[in-house]
Amino acid sequence: MSDERRGGDSPTWGRVGPEDPTADPATHPALRVPDAVSEQPTVAVPTGEAPDGPEGDDSTTVRRAIPATRTGGLWSALILSAIVLIFLLVFILQNTTPVEITFLWLTGSLPTGVALLFAAIAGVLLVAIPGTGRILQLRREARRH
Template identity: 60%
Template sequence: MTTNPETPPTDEIPVQEPRDPAGKGAVADSTTGKHAAADPAVVDPADAAAKDSSKSVTKATRISGTWIAVIVAIIVLVFLLIFILANLTSVTVSFLGMSGELPLGVALLFAAISGAILVALIGAARILQLRRRVRRAAKH
């Protein structure tokens, strides 16, 4: 039983009104004897079981995650293609004493890819470092 920190705990157990035997969701009012609409907070165990079984059928899988990644990648590639085609003006690029002319969109794409590779290398080095620490800690 959970308690609210603002109110002192009581030994009372909440009483739930009985459900209609026909299972229509109506409950009998104890004062009038008439049927009223069911309380939306009251959950029928059969309904809960049906909802749980539908969740297990539609659970996310690795393949569904892969499809989402493929769709996102396609959208990103379309935007990159549009960006490159919109920036075809040639520019002179100089790097480490070398220079050449490239379309602006391609030059910016190369710069972005170079930055991503640099970040990936630093991240991979950190992951390897942490794995070594875990292995050494497990040996001791």
């Protein structure tokens, strides 16, 4: 496909990286690696060569950054959620003294921990419902443009 049909300055389909593969990051700011990348955890990858010395030589391994993945983030979120759930369960089991609850014309008795749990759920819903509405509104607006 010619450049005229693509609109001139748009890159070739499937092209990855700079136009000049020998471009120097020192002279092209877009090619510089952010500092945060160097702080990622690394893993030693053997190069397949045998070490020279009896105690082993670190020059035979290459350090590569381990990329962050969605699965890793999900796993972290699940562990954090399980810890919070355990603390919530301990809180509810330790606060079993009944308390009288009155709302409008309704009156009832609930354990203190359960009553506070219902209050927390109501607070989350008061924040989540308008927030969800705003997210949907912004998505609709983004699709239009």
